[in-house]
Amino acid sequence: MANRSKKKAKKERKKSAASKSNVIFDDEDDRDLKEGDENIISEEEEEGDGDERKRQKLLEAISALGGKRKKKFGERSEAAVQMSEFTVNAQGNDDKIDLSDLLGTMEKTPAVSTKTKKQLKNLQQGKMTIESPISKQASERIQRNLAFQKAAADVSRWSGIIRQNRKAEQLIFPLNQEPSGPKTMEKIVTGWKAQTPLEQEVFALLSANNQPINDPILTPAEEASLKAMSLAEAKIRRAELQKARALQSYYEAKARRERKIKSKKYHKVHNKNKGKEFLKQFEEMVKTNPAGALEELNKMELARMQERMSLKHQNSGKWAKSKAIMAKYDEGARKAMQQQLELNKELTHKLTTSLHKDEEEEKDAAEEEVMPSFVNDAEQVLDPSNPWMRGKLSEDLAHDENVVVNVPSVVAAAPENTAEEEDEIVETEEETLLREFNSRRKLRQGENPDTGLVMSVDDKEEDHEAAADASELEEQELSEFTNILKGLAHNQCDADAEASAGNCDTQLDKPHDDLELLDQETVTDEAPVQPHSAPSTNNPQPSTEKEGKKRKRKRGIEITKVLTKETNPIQVPLIPTVQETEDTDEKMDQRCLIKEAFAGDDVVSDFLRDKKKQEEEGKPKVVDLLLPGWGEWGGIGLKPSRHKRKRFRIKTAPPPPRKDQHLPTVIISEKRNRSMSSHQVNCLPSPFENHLQFESTMRSPLGRTWNTERTIKKLTKPKVVTRLGAIIEPMAQEELMKDQKAESESSVASGKKRRKNNAK
Amino acid sequence: MASAGEATVKKAHVGKKEKKRPARYWLKAQHGEKPTKKRKREGQREDAPKSSISGKADPFPGPAPVRQDRVQRFKRERSKKLKPHRNNLKLKRIITGTKKDSEMAQEHAARVDVLLPEEPGFLEGDEDEDTCTISQEDIAEAVDITSGAKYFNLKLSQFGPYRLDYNKTGRHLLLGGRRGHVACIDWQTKQLMCEINVMESVNDVKWLHTEAMYAVAQKKWLYIYDSKGIELHCIRKFNDVLRMQFLPYHFLLATASATGFLQYLDVSVGKEVAAICTKSGRLDVMCQNSQNAIIHLGHPNGTVTLWSPNQKEALVKLLCHQGGVRSVAVDKTGTYMVTSGMDKKMKVYDIRAFKPLKSYFLPAGASCLSLSQRGLLSAATGDVVQVYRDVWSTPVTKPYMAHRVRGAVWGLHFCPFEDVLGVGHGEGFTSMLIPGAGEPNFDGFDANPFRSAKQRQEWEVKALLEKIQPELISLDPNQLGYVDRANMAQRHQDRVEALGYDPLAKEKFVPRFKKKGRSSAGAVERRKKKVAHEDQRDVIKEAVEKKLKDERKRVQQKKQKTALSEKSAALDRFRK
Structure with a gap:
């Protein structure tokens, strides 16, 4: 038996060894081993198991024969039933082995020291699992990140100097040129070498005793301290601190300022806001931090309790009592009292939050049953603009109507529209009023034809009337005032018409005058001047007045307004004696001659016609895409419906106003200058925000024609200058702090002096 | 070798230390000055040394002051709406830079203005004496010999009334008699350069850019002669020329003909620049605006046109x-135009605003008008020449000067840079003295009356190099500096006009000719139909697709909305 058991143990050992090494071994080894063992295990009870395994192996072997050789995963197996003294068995009720299982025996064995026992116990109690080490990729990523940050910080130190160099108007390379001017004694001395034997001896002695050979500006310690924290860093740190301090002081100042405000209203609003904010925060807190919220709630409750206990906001205080006496006579006092009581109520009101919601909901449910049913109905959409939807009384409606009527009558728009609306009016007062309007409108329309002759005057009159209308609407009594006004307007209109008629007359007379002048040319100069100047001096006043009007309301240009500039007659001391010899060109067109002779009659109207034509051409044309007969009947006499016409008419946006809009005697071509545009900048360059900025920078010329020589040299100096033959080396680390160091040098030197004195 | 420098070094370190640093003049200057004083100084002059070597303070610190009114003369009009946005630092820098530059230029110009020392004179009569009654003989006797010699008469009764022209420097006079006599004279030395008879009637004569060439408008053609009287060109393209004007900076000879054509000849290359049919008959009244090189023409119907x-x-x-x-004249600054007409009136216009300023009545009418450099107006009525001063600012009742010549006046011209008026008449030529007529200070680079032949050659080359192209002539001479605000459509239209065709226009589809009867009329039409309105088709297709997409989207949204609204409590159905 013992032999057998030994054998078994051996076999098992072998098996486990085999299975452990199976990861690497080939199948053949395994098979050999099995063959060797076969007769031994043949009658064992785990025969079935072995069969199973074998079968598996066989299958694997077969499958391996077939396709490509797959890399097999290692298989770990434990010995089955028997417990080995060498290996740990994981097969059992629960597969995992607990530490306590192993430690159980430890108690009994005296050989184990108490210290190790303690350690093991601690180990047992500590339930912390050790975190798995970070994967290689992740750790590398972190390292990379850190390295990048470090490098970035290192590189970004240069950004300031780079920016400065980019901004610089001119850079002269090599950058670290020796500064011209006097050099310090120390610099000269360091460059100098001892040569005579005595000097060499002295210096040898000095250097042997570790003494400074010359007067350095900085002691080694100072230099070290300088290197420890660069000035720039220190400055940055200080700036940060300063900023923090400044912010704090701002905040304090703000708080102080707010506390000082005496306005009660401000504080009220302020407190209210604060309360609201607090509530909001509290609600959030309820969601995120219920414990904190509860605490807050308790606090509030406490405050409420205190309020209830105290008589602070009740009518028993000194102030309240005095107010109560005053309240009878003073409304302000009464109000103040009320406010205080309200405040009391508010403060003592029990808070309801979502924490108490459950109770509330129950309450709500109870309430719901009590509520009337129409609460749940959809809310009526009351269109404020629709008077019919509003259940208003007729008064309001009439009022609305009144407003509606007002607008068209003032603007003098489509008359039929208002007529329709007039019918709807029920109330008699309004009706009479409207009738009056209507009649007046008709009257005005009747007037129009005769005033049409003088357009600008008519404009003015209309304005007057519009103003009058507006005033009438507001006031009920209207007749006398407007009558007077109308009479006035009428008179004025007549007068103006006469004046303009006179104008026309003078205009017509002018050529005659000219002809006369031609006749009299040789006789005298004084005589013809007078008749001409007399009417022309009369002209300008009305014309300027009219122009002022015209700017308001644009209509066609009146012929009478063109070329009415006042003329100054000039006295000439010498009278021309020689008749001008006319152009003796035979080819001159006969018609041209005639035209020249009789010019002045229709020159102005021709020009105005031309201008009008140009304006018309400039306007975008309406494109009509309507095809008659599509979608409805077509044919002679049938007009397509208005809807259709409207739909198929494509209107383009009106062009910008013409440049010659306000110049009656000028036609300015609106055509684009194509040839110039190819030389112009056609999109705004990068840093500019608007065209004006760019144009202003382009405005000042650079050329020699407009500038002095010195200016040109300054304006066109090269951005980068390199000295011929000089080596341009990359910027050194010292370049970073150059100017700061130069600054600090002198200060440190003086500091050092002081320190030395102190040491003495 | 052991210099004083070393001695101080030693003293500083080895020996006893001094309390005071060794005095150094470059340090002293900084320490000695009080800050308040320094600031004061800086306001006056920044780069001035603190004290001169002799130790005396400069009694007149800073640059010499310039009179403000002088600077004002050189100012260029600036518009107000220039302030850049707060954050636009680059623009700010540009604007301040240009402003500084222009101010500097103005100041320098005002400083150099001192170098124009000559002042114009004028005639002043005794008490109760009209200046117009002073005769030319009296003036010639009173003035110095050189000036007195400038009053002279040339009796040339044979070849009819004379027209004349002075060249730009005012040294040379060109006379053209109606009956063919042409002469050019260095009138100050009275030296005759050439004299010819062209054996044809002469309508007008004009100097070209130098005194070496002149143009003569003869009976049929326009001829160009040199100062020796040799015919250089006969320009057949310019026929029946009545009047001529020469635009010196553009090298253009503008001619007005009896056939109603206004033609421009570029004399530097000898090409006709433009020929415009004015459609207003015979053109025998002409003048130029020297400010913007616009030609003014007078017409028998009382109009003056600008071209x-x-x-x-x-x-x-x-x-x-x-x-x-009858006659038109424009002043040197291009501000005023004076016209005289058959209605015996003489009118003054502000030509910038096209508004009438003054209107005078001359009993006999003025046949010829001429304006001098300083703004004197000469008008000829019959055989009397009158000269007026200040016709535009004050209403004039009397002439400044008057003179009777022997025959009817035919040509009238003020001599530049001289107080002389040349009158061509039936009996020859009269040179009159008109004090205060000419500009006393001349620009030696532009028109130097005393230049030598070498200088003239130099000037000619420079002038040719600086020639202004005829395309740049426009009513506003500053227009080149403005941004062209035309929109794309206008620009495209310009291009089409310049090219003569529309470069962006789509080519019309012409079906290829195919053989074997496949190019029959019907087949061609069918093929045409295939590609008809192809561009429109795409547009329509796109529009329809978009419409469909929108519709689908709308439907989906509606669906979602309804789905959302349907998601409600089960008891909602009982709700009222």
């Missing part, structure tokens, strides 16, 4: 007179 070689229609059309326009 550039780049546009086939008039840039601006102004109605100036009720009768025909």
Whole structure:
């Protein structure tokens, strides 16, 4: 038996060894081993198991024969039933082995020291699992990140100097040129070498005793301290601190300022806001931090309790009592009292939050049953603009109507529209009023034809009337005032018409005058001047007045307004004696001659016609895409419906106003200058925000024609200058702090002096 | 070798230490100065040394002051809406940089302005004496000999009324008689350069960019001669020319012809730049705006039109007179235009705003107008030449000067840089003295009256290098500096116009010809139909797909919504 058991143990050992090494071994080894063992295990009870395994192996072997050789995963197996003294068995009720299982025996064995026992116990109690080490990729990523940050910080130190160099108007390379001017004694001395034997001896002695050979500006310690924290860093740190301090002081100042405000209203609003904010925060807190919220709630409750206990906001205080006496006579006092009581109520009101919601909901449910049913109905959409939807009384409606009527009558728009609306009016007062309007409108329309002759005057009159209308609407009594006004307007209109008629007359007379002048040319100069100047001096006043009007309301240009500039007659001391010899060109067109002779009659109207034509051409044309007969009947006499016409008419946006809009005697071509545009900048360059900025920078010329020589040299100096033959080396680390160091040098030197004195 | 430097070193370390550092002048300067004083100084001058070697303080620290009104003269108009956004540092830098530069340029210019010492003179009469009654002989007697010699008459009664032209420097005079006499004279030395008779009627004469060449508009063609009187070119493309103008910075000769054509000839390359049919008949009134190189033409219907070689229609059309326009003149700064018409009026316009400023009535009308460099206006009525001062600012009632010549005035021209007015008339030529007419200070780089032949050659080369292309002529001379605000459509249209075809247009599908009767009309049509509206098809397809997608999405959403709303309590069905 013992032999057998030994054998078994051996076999098992072998098996486990085999299975452990199976990861690497080939199948053949395994098979050999099995063959060797076969007769031994043949009658064992785990025969079935072995069969199973074998079968598996066989299958694997077969499958391996077939396709490509797959890399097999290692298989770990434990010995089955028997417990080995060498290996740990994981097969059992629960597969995992607990530490306590192993430690159980430890108690009994005296050989184990108490210290190790303690350690093991601690180990047992500590339930912390050790975190798995970070994967290689992740750790590398972190390292990379850190390295990048470090490098970035290192590189970004240069950004300031780079920016400065980019901004610089001119850079002269090599950058670290020796500064011209006097050099310090120390610099000269360091460059100098001892040569005579005595000097060499002295210096040898000095250097042997570790003494400074010359007067350095900085002691080694100072230099070290300088290197420890660069000035720039220190400055940055200080700036940060300063900023923090400044912010704090701002905040304090703000708080102080707010506390000082005496306005009660401000504080009220302020407190209210604060309360609201607090509530909001509290609600959030309820969601995120219920414990904190509860605490807050308790606090509030406490405050409420205190309020209830105290008589602070009740009518028993000194102030309240005095107010109560005053309240009878003073409304302000009464109000103040009320406010205080309200405040009391508010403060003592029990808070309801979502924490108490459950109770509330129950309450709500109870309430719901009590509520009337129409609460749940959809809310009526009351269109404020629709008077019919509003259940208003007729008064309001009439009022609305009144407003509606007002607008068209003032603007003098489509008359039929208002007529329709007039019918709807029920109330008699309004009706009479409207009738009056209507009649007046008709009257005005009747007037129009005769005033049409003088357009600008008519404009003015209309304005007057519009103003009058507006005033009438507001006031009920209207007749006398407007009558007077109308009479006035009428008179004025007549007068103006006469004046303009006179104008026309003078205009017509002018050529005659000219002809006369031609006749009299040789006789005298004084005589013809007078008749001409007399009417022309009369002209300008009305014309300027009219122009002022015209700017308001644009209509066609009146012929009478063109070329009415006042003329100054000039006295000439010498009278021309020689008749001008006319152009003796035979080819001159006969018609041209005639035209020249009789010019002045229709020159102005021709020009105005031309201008009008140009304006018309400039306007975008309406494109009509309507095809008659599509979608409805077509044919002679049938007009397509208005809807259709409207739909198929494509209107383009009106062009910008013409440049010659306000110049009656000028036609300015609106055509684009194509040839110039190819030389112009056609999109705004990068840093500019608007065209004006760019144009202003382009405005000042650079050329020699407009500038002095010195200016040109300054304006066109090269951005980068390199000295011929000089080596341009990359910027050194010292370049970073150059100017700061130069600054600090002198200060440190003086500091050092002081320190030395102190040491003495 | 053991210098003083070493001695101090030794003293500092080995010997007793001094309490005071050795005095050094570069350190002392920093310590000695009080901060407040320094700040004060800095305001005045930054780069000035603290004290001179002699130890005396500079009594006039800083640069010499410049008078503000002088600086103002050189200022260029700046718009207000320039302030960049707060964060746009780059733009801020650019704007401040350019501003600084331009200010510096202005200041320098104002400083150098001192170097223009000459001042214009003018004629001043005694009390109760009209300056217009002072005769030319009196003036010539009163002034120095050189100036007095500038008043002279040339009696040339044979070859009819004369037109004239001074060249840009004002040294040379070109005379063209109606009956064919052409002469060029160095008028100050009275030296005749050449004299020819072209045996044809002469309409106009004009100097080209130098005194070596001039153009003569003859009966039929335009001719170019050199200063020796040798015919260089006969330009057949330019026929029936009546008037000419030369644009010196563009090297363009603009001609107006009896057939109503305005033509531009580039004299540097000899090519016709533009030929514009003005459609307004005979063009015998012409002048140029020297500020923007725009040509002004006067017409018998009382209008004045403005032209550039780049546009086939008039840039601006102004109605100036009720009768025909007889003469037009534009001042040097391009601000004012003076016109005279058949209605015997003389009008002054602000040509920048196209608004009338003044209107004068001349009893006899003015046939010729000319403006001097300093803004004197000369007008010829019959045989009387009148000169006016300040016609645009103050209403004038009397001429500044007047002079009667022998025949009817035919040509009128102020001499640049001289107080001289040249008058061409029926009996020859008169050179008048008009005090205050010419610009006293000349720009030696631009037009130097005293230049030598070598200098002239140098100038010619430079001027040719700086020639302005005719495309850059526009009403606003600053337009090149503006950003073109045209949109894409406009730009595309320009391109189409320039190229003559639309480069982006789709080619029309033309079916290939196939043999064996497969290119029958029907087959061709069928093939065409296959590709018809292909682009539209894609668009439609896309639109339909999108529509479908939207519809599907909508339906799904609706479904979800209903599903959500259906999720309710079982007792909801009893709810009202």
